[in-house]
Amino acid sequence: MVTKVGIAGVLAVFAAGLWLVAAPFAVGYQHPGAGWTGATRTDVITGGLLAVAGFAGIFCVIAGRVGELYADARSAASLAVPDNRKADRRNTGS
């Protein structure tokens, strides 16, 4: 549950970044073809940074989780290997 809240927060940061980049054009305070105003520049730069950070954060969270799963699988395999060898010895009779 707690981790889900954390992942939702990271997704929210990513979504907020995308929204900030798109907001000047979506809301209409930046007219197309005109030079960018200060508010537009602030929103686009801040939104871009947040979007990149949120995107990287999502990937890092997924990568960390996958890495933990791999580590668990490795430890489980190291525990299971001696039993398999014993079973093989029993089957082959050696």
Added chain:
Amino acid sequence: MTRYLSGLCVAGLGLCGGGWLIVATVAFGAAGGGAGKVNLATGAGLVLASCAALAAWAVAWRRRMRTDGVLGRRFLLVSRREARRNRRDLARDVRRATRLAKRAARQAGRGQARLADGDAAGGTGGNGATDHKSWQDWRALTGHAPSTAGWSAGPAGAGRSGYGHSGHHGGGHDGASAADVLGELRTLRTLLGPLVAATSHAPVLQPRAQSRPAPQAGPGRPPQGAGLLAGDDELLRLADSEEAWW
């Protein structure tokens, strides 16, 4: 660990971004066309979401570290004064119980010594059957007829009384008080063990009591199981382990 760190970093960055949006809107003034409102609302939402994410990742990481054994157990909500008072009471009770147990063990040892003295001094007069045999020998030698007084002299001899002192009612090993002390020790350990574990973060009693080597029979200590009541060995072991632990 990677995901917790990255989650914390992203949440922190989101917090900074949201703060910057709010500060920029307030400091540079609201631009026309609703830019100020958009920035303010986005910044506020971003700050809230980032705070929630920050707290969630911190809690998740702490839980993980506690599960892995990196962090210690959580402290109980006991004030220092209360913990000190409880520790003092516990130490006093344990000292008292240990003193009682040692006294009981000493008295048991004295009773053991009296038993040995009674057997040695009683000799033929200490036991009724042996005494009867000696009386018969004396009668065969002297030709005296058996009398009531002669028969009554045997069981009332020194050996009989020596046996009585070394037994359950003699020299002083009181079975009821030893049982009381043992019960008190058990109750103390059951009730106050978790408190001690919470305040000192050390294994309570079991590891040291189990790893302690078997006590050797010395001059000041009676041999185990020789003439003591049932449960005396356990009482001595409990008293010694409590004392060593404190």
